[in-house]
Amino acid sequence: MKTTASAPGKIILFGEHAVVYGEPAIAAPVHQVTATAVVEDADHAGILLRAPDLSRDIWLADAPADHPLAAAVHTFLRAARTPDSQLPSPSLTITITSTIPIASGLGSGAAITAALIRALAVHLDRPELATDAAVSRLTFEVERIHHGTPSGIDNTVVSYRRLVYFIRAGAPIKARTEQVLALFTPGRPLHLLIGDTGLHAPTRIPVGDVRRLWEADPGRMAPLFAACGEIAAAARTALEAGALEEVGRLMNANHACLQEMTVSSPELDRLVAAARSAGALGSKLSGGGRGGNMIALVRRDTAAAVSAALREAGAARVLETVVGDGD
Numbered sequence: 285m286k287t288t289a290s291a292p293g294k295i296i297l298f299g300e301h302a303v304v305y306g307e308p309a310i311a312a313p314v315h316q317v318t319a320t321a322v323v324e325d326a327d328h329a330g331i332l333l334r335a336p337d338l339s340r341d342i343w344l345a346d347a348p349a350d351h352p353l354a355a356a357v358h359t360f361l362r363a364a365r366t367p368d369s370q371l372p373s374p375s376l377t378i379t380i381t382s383t384i385p386i387a388s389g390l391g392s393g394a395a396i397t398a399a400l401i402r403a404l405a406v407h408l409d410r411p412e413l414a415t416d417a418a419v420s421r422l423t424f425e426v427e428r429i430h431h432g433t434p435s436g437i438d439n440t441v442v443s444y445r446r447l448v449y450f451i452r453a454g455a456p457i458k459a460r461t462e463q464v465l466a467l468f469t470p471g472r473p474l475h476l477l478i479g480d481t482g483l484h485a486p487t488r489i490p491v492g493d494v495r496r497l498w499e500a501d502p503g504r505m506a507p508l509f510a511a512c513g514e515i516a517a518a519a520r521t522a523l524e525a526g527a528l529e530e531v532g533r534l535m536n537a538n539h540a541c542l543q544e545m546t547v548s549s550p551e552l553d554r555l556v557a558a559a560r561s562a563g564a565l566g567s568k569l570s571g572g573g574r575g576g577n578m579i580a581l582v583r584r585d586t587a588a589a590v591s592a593a594l595r596e597a598g599a600a601r602v603l604e605t606v607v608g609d610g611d
């Protein structure tokens with residue numbers, strides 16, 4: 285028997301960084317890039333993990349505990365253990381492939397984990413672990429192993445595969461006991477370009493820097509987080525109303541806020557400015573910042589000009605996606 289599951293890439297539309305401190309954020313799936321997991325029954329004993337893109341095969345039994353694929357499988361098997369069933373030790377081959385660029389804020393790690401967990405849950409007939417909520421919760425556990433203190437927005441959007449409005453639980457400022465999650469559809473489809481600076485940008489560096497700035501000067505940083513939160517809340521209303529010009533203005537305002545938080549970079553600013561000059565309704569960095577990706581909201585008839593302007597301004601790659609068009 286063979287089971288396949290996949291998970292999309294993602295972008296953060298509004299509220300990155302501030303979401304860590306208890307403010308709302310909005311993220312969207314990017315279905316043009318995906319991670320896929322194939323789980324197959326095997327004749328051999330144990331679990332073989334295959335990642336042909338990386339030409340790397342490893343037996344689960346030999347993998348270090350922090351190996352990303354092994355961590356996902358162990359997290360699933362722990363959750364699948366019930367009081368009257370021992371830890372299952374099935375004979376499987378698991379193959380992972382992904383078209384999501386790595387380390388660029390497109391959620392590649394979370395998507396690989398979510399695809400793997402969903403495929404295992406379906407294959408091993410554990411439907412209660414294959415729900416979007418369960419896949420998201422288990423993916424979050426794995427994200428915590430690799431990223432320390434993620435807000436939880438990445439695992440949420442790649443597991444639910446919809447536009448999400450998200451507020452985390454247990455934030456250092458606006459601590460709440462329950463997270464807020466609203467899945468919603470924009471009033472009009474959003475045509476977005478995703479421009480990659482080509483700079484490798486591990487999220488934990490800007491996240492750590494923002495934390496140090498906040499600890500050193502909360503009076504300066506807390507109002508910036510709150511301003512981003514207000515922008516994200518207003519953006520949800522504008523998105524639901526299909527008020528695209530307002531969404532664009534709010535993207536520009538969010539980028540200014542992120543610049544003040546010190547997480548932009550000259551390369552991101554150059555792409556953001558180029559998109560606006562070429563007719564984008566709005567543009568901002570997306571994700572951790574200092575590199576990685578920016579996004580631009582365009583109209584169908586300006587997409588080609590904005591895309592060309594992004595490449596001319598140094599984008600290593602430009603992806604095009606439409607949010608809310610059938611998802």
Ligand code: PMV
Pocket residue numbers: 296299300301302303304388389390391433434435436437438487491570571572573
């Ligand atoms: O770099 P990304 O796209 O994984 O985004 C991280 C988003 C942050 O808000 C900066 C961190 C987080 O955990 O939410």
